[in-house]
Every structure is written in C-alpha cells, then in structure tokens.
Amino acid sequence: MAIQPQQAPVAAPTTTATGWRERYVRGSFRGVGFVSEQREQSGGRRVALFELPFRDTPIGEDLGRRAGEWQIDCFVHGTDYMDRRDALIDALEAFGPGTYVDPWTGQQHQAYCEDYRFVESTDEGGMARFTILFRESGAERPLTATTDTAALAQSTATSLSADLPGDFAQRFSIDKAAGFVEDAAADLVATVATAAELSAATSGGLGQALRSFESGLRLLPSGTAALLRAPLSLGQTLVGLVGAVSALSAQPRARLRAVEPLARFGGDIDAVVGTTPARRRQAANQDAIIHLVRAAAGAELVKAAAQIRWTNQSDATMTRNRIAAIFDAHALSAADAGEDARADQFDRLRTALARDIGARSAGLARGYRYTPRATEPALTIAQRLHGFGPAMEAQADALVAMNRVRHPGFVRGGSALDIVGSEPRNG
Structure with missing residues (x-):
C-alpha cells in the first residue's frame, strides 16, 4: 500500500467556552471525519519495579510516559455512507502515522491505527459503525505554513x-x-x-x-x-x-x-x-x-x-x-x-x-435539510437543532441567509430549510 504523508495539523478550536458541547468538535483521522459516540483513553507511566530479597518495600524506576491510546466508537452515515466508510478505511489502513483529532478536546495527535473493526446492517441502513484503536506514534508534527x-x-x-x-x-x-x-x-x-x-x-x-x-x-x-x-x-x-x-x-x-x-x-x-x-x-x-x-x-x-x-x-x-x-x-x-x-x-x-x-x-460539513412543522422564529429553530450556546445566534443568522427568509421572526412552517452544521442525531 502506498505511503501516505502525515496530515498537517488543522487549526485548533478558538472557543473559550467551558461547556463540553461548545468544546466538542468533529473527530477525524488523516482529515476523514466521523461522528463519535464514545471514547476510552489510557495512559500512565512505564515503571520498572524491583522487589529485592529480604526487603519489604519495592524499588521503582520511572522509565518515562507510556504511549497514549484512544479507543473510539464512532460511525459514518448518510445516503453516501459507503463512500465515507471506504474513505475512513483507506485512512485507517494507510502506512505510517496520521493526525488524529480528538472529538472531546479538539487536541491533535500523531497516531497509528493499531486496530479497527466495523459493522453495518440492514436494520441500520445507511450507517457503518466503527471501533478504532489509536496509539500515539511519537512522530513530530510536520511544520506547515498557512496563508491568512x-x-x-x-x-x-x-x-x-x-x-x-x-x-x-x-x-x-x-x-x-x-x-x-x-x-x-x-x-x-x-x-x-x-x-x-x-x-x-x-x-x-x-x-x-x-x-x-x-x-x-x-x-x-x-x-x-x-x-x-x-x-x-x-x-x-x-x-x-x-x-x-x-x-x-x-x-x-x-x-x-x-x-x-x-x-x-x-x-x-x-x-x-x-x-x-x-x-x-x-x-x-x-x-x-x-x-x-x-x-x-x-x-x-x-x-x-x-x-x-x-x-x-x-x-x-x-x-x-x-x-x-x-x-x-x-x-x-x-x-x-x-x-x-x-x-x-x-x-x-x-x-x-x-x-x-x-x-x-474546505472540509466543512455540507449541511442538511429540515422542515419545521409550524411558523416560528429562526432562533427557536436554531436552539432546537443545535442547543443553547454562543453559536446559536450565528446559526439562526446563517439559516436566514441561506434560505432567504424575509423576516427572522417568522420562518414559514412546512417548507424545507437548508441548515448549516452537522445533522443532529435526534432528528
């Protein structure tokens, strides 16, 4: 399999919000995104422990930090989920380390994919669920120059x-x-x-x-x-x-x-x-x-x-x-x-x-369509779909702009709207 270069680090989240929903970002590996459900992280120190004869207390020697491990339960979905599934598999099987973006912290790590498995079924049509084990590679992040x-x-x-x-x-x-x-x-x-x-x-x-x-x-x-x-x-x-x-x-x-x-x-x-x-x-x-x-x-x-x-x-x-x-x-x-x-x-x-x-x-979600049942303000729709937070007003403003709504206080019900951001899992 061809060697793929490390993905250059992407911009870290700039929000100063303390709520976990505001800090949550879209996870990815080598730039291929996925929707995360659960994460397990392990770490610690490498310790050589010596128990000597006739000595009641052991002697320990700290050999350094253990390599970090992250096990992710995630999925890809949509009408084109097969293409998303194949893109993620290609990224996971590529040679060498890649950039793993942690969904819960937004931190970026150079990591190997040590193991993965996925499942798909007709009961959950249009979806493939993955369990992925990432291990810290220790490789330095590539230096990149970006243009503002x-x-x-x-x-x-x-x-x-x-x-x-x-x-x-x-x-x-x-x-x-x-x-x-x-x-x-x-x-x-x-x-x-x-x-x-x-x-x-x-x-x-x-x-x-x-x-x-x-x-x-x-x-x-x-x-x-x-x-x-x-x-x-x-x-x-x-x-x-x-x-x-x-x-x-x-x-x-x-x-x-x-x-x-x-x-x-x-x-x-x-x-x-x-x-x-x-x-x-x-x-x-x-x-x-x-x-x-x-x-x-x-x-x-x-x-x-x-x-x-x-x-x-x-x-x-x-x-x-x-x-x-x-x-x-x-x-x-x-x-x-x-x-x-x-x-x-x-x-x-x-x-x-x-x-x-x-x-x-580049790389942003393409959005989705949502049909409100009744006429209501754009802020109400934004809150329902994305919850309270500092981005709620921006989401409402984007909704009005994308759909050419004449008055943000009266978004007509029964008509499909183009919505910015990632589709909420509950609807």
Whole structure:
C-alpha cells in the first residue's frame, strides 16, 4: 500500500467556552471525519519495579510516559455512507502515522491505527459503525505554513477602495460642460443617495456608524453642487457612503444583504443617447459614477465575507458563487468596453473572495435539510437543532441567509430549510 504523508495539523478550536458541547468538535483521522459516540483513553507511566530479597518495600524506576491510546466508537452515515466508510478505511489502513483529532478536546495527535473493526446492517441502513484503536506514534508534527486568506482578502479590498476616488477624479468632469450635463450628474448622485438609504434601511444600525452615515448623506444632494466641481472629494464621499452603509451592522451577513444591491447599482439606468461632445461627457460621467459605486460595494462585500465564520460548505459555496457572479458580469462588461483596468479590479475582488472562502470552508460539513412543522422564529429553530450556546445566534443568522427568509421572526412552517452544521442525531 502506498505511503501516505502525515496530515498537517488543522487549526485548533478558538472557543473559550467551558461547556463540553461548545468544546466538542468533529473527530477525524488523516482529515476523514466521523461522528463519535464514545471514547476510552489510557495512559500512565512505564515503571520498572524491583522487589529485592529480604526487603519489604519495592524499588521503582520511572522509565518515562507510556504511549497514549484512544479507543473510539464512532460511525459514518448518510445516503453516501459507503463512500465515507471506504474513505475512513483507506485512512485507517494507510502506512505510517496520521493526525488524529480528538472529538472531546479538539487536541491533535500523531497516531497509528493499531486496530479497527466495523459493522453495518440492514436494520441500520445507511450507517457503518466503527471501533478504532489509536496509539500515539511519537512522530513530530510536520511544520506547515498557512496563508491568512481572510486578512489577504480584506487587504485587497481596502487597497482597491483607496484607489477608486483617484481613478474617478480622472474620468469625471463638468468643467465647461453644458448645464444639462451637470444636472444629469446631480440627479445620478441623488439616485446613489436614495439607493444608499434603501440599503441602509435593511440594516437598522445604531450608534456611531449610523451618525457617520447620516453625516455623509447630508452632503447629498444638498452639497452636490460643490462636490461636482471637486471630483476627488465627490469620489471619496461616494466611497465613504457605501462604506457607511456596510458599517451600519456589526453582523457580516447583514452587511452582505445591505451592500449587495449597491454592487448591482445602475443596471436599470438608461444609457445616454447621442454622440455630441456634451452627450459623450454626460455618458462618461454616468459611467464613472456607476462604476465607482459598484466597485466600492464589491470591496465591502469581500470585506464582509472575510469576516464570516463559515460552518457549512454549502452556505459558503452559495455565497461565493452569488457574489462572484456579480464580479464576473461587471468584469466581462468592462472588458467588452475595452476597460481592462476596470475588469482587472473586479477580477482581483473575485479572486480574493474565491480564495478566502474556498480555503476557510474546505472540509466543512455540507449541511442538511429540515422542515419545521409550524411558523416560528429562526432562533427557536436554531436552539432546537443545535442547543443553547454562543453559536446559536450565528446559526439562526446563517439559516436566514441561506434560505432567504424575509423576516427572522417568522420562518414559514412546512417548507424545507437548508441548515448549516452537522445533522443532529435526534432528528
């Protein structure tokens, strides 16, 4: 059988909760997961005991710590349980030590699988039960270097946002333009302000973020006349306005919902008709404002996604695909118009988003479906399925986001829901 390298250590749980349910993690060996039912651990010291003639007390010599042993009763289940069973068997029979993640502590050990057995029956269709004996190998854990993809995504988005006003100032101008060109630009700025207000209404933020948003909004449209003659300031104000909408909520998923419409801004705005110099200037200004809002909102989407703690691979994949589709559409449109620099901006955002979500959601559970019997709050469903704990609100928020629930207090009964996390054993 081929030699398999040791699995690199995975990130240890960061929770500071003291309850055992909060500390419990999904067990695995060589990265292949299983659901644990019971664990037995043994250890101790290796002692050489000497009982000498005519001496009533023995003499002991400590030879060091015994190798740790863990006997795990676990199972794999699901419609694809045979594939899961075979993957676990391959991991257990592979040559050399592998990384064993203890479900009760989250600690990682380099261990051999000394013995295993499994049973499956028609009475428990779709399930294979394993009893596995792991023995500590003493092998050193491999040193690995990892990339903080979330920080990298946020850095990319922040850098792009900082460059937007300067690029906008080079493209936007009303200098010596006809009066209708200035009026059209002012109307479009007012449209941006309206769109920002509508997006902000979905957040319901409070405190300093709300005051910052309202302060920026007061410049629009009352301060528009002055801003139109200072394109750099106008660009900074519009980028700041989009950022303020995002900052209204402390929850990254709520920020996604608030900012996503701004990332699609301008789709229903009619193109400027005419080829006169004044019309071309009007079209260029309109294009500059629309792109600025879209790119600034795209950067905020990447920042928000980088702060989500993914608990379910399906949720992460759906979010990535939805946002990436927006970036792809804008990049393609810009490339068709010969705007390679703009296309590159959206390509950078999409790459940072996909790399971050892909890296942080790799190996997560794919989730399951649950149908509530009656209409009830999302928090009630999250508590029923996952119990009380620090993750309950995050589970409820993910439920609302994945299923596009209009109001978290009224999740409609009788309709199947996509649920994040591992399926509870009782249902």
